[in-house]
Amino acid sequence: MNSGFLDKLIERIGRVRPQDLESYLLRLADEKGFLETIFNAIHEGVIVTDLAGRINYINRGACELFGLDREECMGSPIKECLRGIKWEELLSDGKVISRDVEVFYPQHRFVNFYIEPLRLEKPSAKRSTEDFECEPVGFAVILRDITENRRSTEETIHSERLSALTLLAAGVAHEIGNPLNSLNIHLQLLDRKLKRVDDPLRREMKDVLDIARGEIERLDSIVQQFLGAIRPTQLELGLENLNTLIRETVDFLHSEIADREIRVEQQLRRDLPLAEVDKTQIKQAFFNVIKNAVQAMRPRGLLKIESTQENQFIKLTFRDTGGGISPGHMSKIFDPYFTTKKSGSGLGLLIVRRIVREHGGEIDLVSHEGEGLEFTIRLPLRDQRARLLPSSDSRAKDSAEAP
Numbered sequence: 001m002n003s004g005f006l007d008k009l010i011e012r013i014g015r016v017r018p019q020d021l022e023s024y025l026l027r028l029a030d031e032k033g034f035l036e037t038i039f040n041a042i043h044e045g046v047i048v049t050d051l052a053g054r055i056n057y058i059n060r061g062a063c064e065l066f067g068l069d070r071e072e073c074m075g076s077p078i079k080e081c082l083r084g085i086k087w088e089e090l091l092s093d094g095k096v097i098s099r100d101v102e103v104f105y106p107q108h109r110f111v112n113f114y115i116e117p118l119r120l121e122k123p124s125a126k127r128s129t130e131d132f133e134c135e136p137v138g139f140a141v142i143l144r145d146i147t148e149n150r151r152s153t154e155e156t157i158h159s160e161r162l163s164a165l166t167l168l169a170a171g172v173a174h175e176i177g178n179p180l181n182s183l184n185i186h187l188q189l190l191d192r193k194l195k196r197v198d199d200p201l202r203r204e205m206k207d208v209l210d211i212a213r214g215e216i217e218r219l220d221s222i223v224q225q226f227l228g229a230i231r232p233t234q235l236e237l238g239l240e241n242l243n244t245l246i247r248e249t250v251d252f253l254h255s256e257i258a259d260r261e262i263r264v265e266q267q268l269r270r271d272l273p274l275a276e277v278d279k280t281q282i283k284q285a286f287f288n289v290i291k292n293a294v295q296a297m298r299p300r301g302l303l304k305i306e307s308t309q310e311n312q313f314i315k316l317t318f319r320d321t322g323g324g325i326s327p328g329h330m331s332k333i334f335d336p337y338f339t340t341k342k343s344g345s346g347l348g349l350l351i352v353r354r355i356v357r358e359h360g361g362e363i364d365l366v367s368h369e370g371e372g373l374e375f376t377i378r379l380p381l382r383d384q385r386a387r388l389l390p391s392s393d394s395r396a397k398d399s400a401e402a403p
Helices: 003-011 018-041 060-066 147-194 199-230 242-252 254-259 279-296 348-358 392-401
Strands: 045-050 055-058 097-103 109-123 132-145 237-240 263-268 275-278 302-310 313-319 362-368 372-380
Touching: 018 060, 045 060, 060 132, 109 147, 147 199, 237 242, 237 279, 242 254, 242 263, 242 279, 242 302, 242 313, 254 279, 275 279, 275 372, 279 302, 279 313, 279 348, 279 372, 348 362, 348 372
Parallel strands: 263 302
Antiparallel strands: 045 055, 045 132, 097 109, 109 132, 237 275, 302 313, 313 372, 362 372
């Protein structure tokens, strides 16, 4: 609102004639509508409260960030509209506050809360009329979506962590692999010598050798799984029908799905275009996602698998009716060895993430705790990773050699 017009109106309020009151009110309404148009046009959320925390104004951006209805919020305590945010703690020191919060509804986002006390200048009652004092009247809350910045930071941290893990894994694989091979060779030698021993003792020792061999194979499998989860691999790309790969993966898991009495609904787009992917690796990703979903559900659960096209991407959605993921675990599910299952390795989703990223794709998760999880994979139709362009020297050389 134009502060000059408002100041003059306040000064003249005692002298305003009744016949002029209507025009002043109309002008005030125009100024208010103009300001609301501006506040609704900005992407940041804006909330104004009184000293008790009741909402006096909320713009469209704030409503969209938190899935709120503007009319229902007006006059309501902000802590009732923004549940989970401890309003009293944020205002405990009465100073300007900047805090980041994680929002799970209507979308998983990170939002920065910037809260500043609002003060109104009033003539001081203790001093001369020319002196003014600031009286607190409420709070202004500015909300900024920092999801992309936060994710970018997390991606950098995750990349650095994976690089460190890759170096560690290479060293561990070398240090453990050699002794395992040596043990395996010596066990084979023992097995050959046991063939010359009396029958009762040979059977007893053979059982011991079989157990030792099994433990060696298990250790080797753990090392290979860890390497497979974090080690970059060379993609063998080809044009594949992702619907076919999904069907083949479901058929491969048929026994486990049937044992758990899980119902699978496949809503696969018939005219889905071919995608340029590594068939083996993408099937591995589908296998991990579907197996996780099946194991997360109780008997007679439902798994819906959908495929569709979004511009230059193919969207694959896996919806289960399991328990979902709690808010506290959402940020950890791609961490190495993190699992909520008793017998899980904690590497399955890490492998899925690596495979999807190496294909230039992305993953979205929507969890409804107690109701299920929606796991979405988006894959580009063609390989869209960066490629090295020829240098200026090589282009000049090619031009010189051209006839």
